[in-house]
Amino acid sequence: MSRTTLRGMTTALRVGLLGCGNVGGALAHLLVDDAERIAARTGIELQLAAVAVRSLSRERDAPIPPGVLTTDAGAVVSDPDVDVVVEVIGGIEPARTLILTALKGGKPVVTANKELLANCGSELFEAASTAGVDLLFEAAVAGAIPLIRPLRESLAGERIQRVMGIVNGTTNFILTRMSEAGASYHDALAEAQSLGYAERDPTADVEGFDAAAKAAILANVAFGARVVAGDVYREGISAITPQDIAVAHKLGYTVKLLAVVEHSDETADAAEAVAVRVHPAMVPSTHPLASVRDSFNAVFVEGDAVGQLMFLGRGAGGMPTASAVLGDLLDAAHDLTTGGLGRTVTLRRTTIRPIDDLRSAYYLTLEVADRPGVLHAVSGVLGKHQVSIQLMEQEGLSAVYAHGYSSGGPSPGSGAGSGEGIGGGESGARLVFVTHPAYERDVQACLGELRHLDVVHQIGGLLRVIGP
Numbered sequence: 001m002s003r004t005t006l007r008g009m010t011t012a013l014r015v016g017l018l019g020c021g022n023v024g025g026a027l028a029h030l031l032v033d034d035a036e037r038i039a040a041r042t043g044i045e046l047q048l049a050a051v052a053v054r055s056l057s058r059e060r061d062a063p064i065p066p067g068v069l070t071t072d073a074g075a076v077v078s079d080p081d082v083d084v085v086v087e088v089i090g091g092i093e094p095a096r097t098l099i100l101t102a103l104k105g106g107k108p109v110v111t112a113n114k115e116l117l118a119n120c121g122s123e124l125f126e127a128a129s130t131a132g133v134d135l136l137f138e139a140a141v142a143g144a145i146p147l148i149r150p151l152r153e154s155l156a157g158e159r160i161q162r163v164m165g166i167v168n169g170t171t172n173f174i175l176t177r178m179s180e181a182g183a184s185y186h187d188a189l190a191e192a193q194s195l196g197y198a199e200r201d202p203t204a205d206v207e208g209f210d211a212a213a214k215a216a217i218l219a220n221v222a223f224g225a226r227v228v229a230g231d232v233y234r235e236g237i238s239a240i241t242p243q244d245i246a247v248a249h250k251l252g253y254t255v256k257l258l259a260v261v262e263h264s265d266e267t268a269d270a271a272e273a274v275a276v277r278v279h280p281a282m283v284p285s286t287h288p289l290a291s292v293r294d295s296f297n298a299v300f301v302e303g304d305a306v307g308q309l310m311f312l313g314r315g316a317g318g319m320p321t322a323s324a325v326l327g328d329l330l331d332a333a334h335d336l337t338t339g340g341l342g343r344t345v346t347l348r349r350t351t352i353r354p355i356d357d358l359r360s361a362y363y364l365t366l367e368v369a370d371r372p373g374v375l376h377a378v379s380g381v382l383g384k385h386q387v388s389i390q391l392m393e394q395e396g397l398s399a400v401y402a403h404g405y406s407s408g409g410p411s412p413g414s415g416a417g418s419g420e421g422i423g424g425g426e427s428g429a430r431l432v433f434v435t436h437p438a439y440e441r442d443v444q445a446c447l448g449e450l451r452h453l454d455v456v457h458q459i460g461g462l463l464r465v466i467g468p
């Protein structure tokens, strides 16, 4: 290992950078442009020793020192002159093999790769632990926001009850536009794409896959739970309508896509159980998460001793993400030079609660026939499955179709509008329910039965409601 002490107290470390795209390019800027300031502040001189990319001919504005660019990422990892490896290629392979090789070779690794960690975290953490070197990944969840380090270090002894976050900036931007400008989902998505917040194929963001990967990593770090992305219950935002958002506002809520990881104490094996899910939810407008707008991320942590904490900031973007990578690099450099033991995560086998076991309040809309006995039939189904109603509103649908939804809305118990309705000429009404806390399995059983009632024309939105 080629660590040398330069200029008195400054320690020089050579960085092997795998990937020089959005994040890697921004990191190269920080390492080269801010080298003196970083060394003066930390006593660590980080030198960009090797940079692996896919294409040598691609134009780059990153300040890459001459002679360090290569397409041979394997050679960077095994280069004896590289002390610490940064992986910002993304995806599973070759990133997984490169990281394992570096760790086995005794080199600390910093990665921003949520997809890899959410699928192969346990293998990588074990490799780091066996080698006794750092595997650090602050940038993998919520980009720039210092979250992994506080969870792993500051809150190491805390009994965490719940971690609940807005961890995808694209969906938060879309929901903000729907909420504040009354945009449709498709218009808000198109705007996000035109601003570069959403990919041309937005599936990973809007269907919650990206947030689910981050939820799995949060479960690893906050609970030491062996959870992978595929274990996470997942719903996206593509079915959210402007009506859902308008009704939520009227009721004092804001709709957010949440990643939720919580301790579940409803099994005999309580200490070993967690619930992990991603879905849109109605958040009370007074809750700190409700005020997180645009593409910002925020994570709300609740613990027995610490109470409530919130972390807020940029969840993506080359520079913000590179800032988190740089912090990890300095930690890894510090550990290397002081002989600190490898920082990694220890996972244990965990029971993952199925979504059916979730107990929550629910928001539900139904489009129904506007005729006597409908409410009785619907509430009978809810009551049969122990789902009790906290709030109910009714609105004539013919008015909705003619004039669009009015967030001024109906008064509770008002009659349906007249005129042509849904269901072949029969006038219709929309029923909006908020339930008391109920089990998901009971709510789903209700939906199954309501679908077969002839007075129910359509099941509208179903959203979980977060408590105050």
Ligand SMILES: NC(=O)c1ccc[n+]([C@@H]2O[C@H](COP(=O)([O-])OP(=O)(O)OC[C@H]3O[C@@H](n4cnc5c(N)ncnc54)[C@H](OP(=O)(O)O)[C@@H]3O)[C@@H](O)[C@H]2O)c1
Pocket: 018, 019, 020, 021, 022, 023, 024, 052, 053, 054, 055, 056, 058, 071, 073, 087, 088, 089, 090, 091, 094, 112, 113, 114, 115, 139, 140, 143, 315, 316, 317, 318, 321
């Ligand atoms: N972008 C963000 O805001 C953000 C935020 C948080 C986390 N992350 C994570 O950070 C990682 C990098 O994201 P990014 O946005 O920087 O990606 P990116 O812009 O697509 O950059 C990927 C880089 O990897 C290089 N590369 C691809 N395959 C390679 C291979 N086989 N060998 C060597 N180099 C290879 C590419 O080379 P070429 O330049 O030659 O194509 C490119 O420089 C991902 O894991 C991502 O999830 C990103």
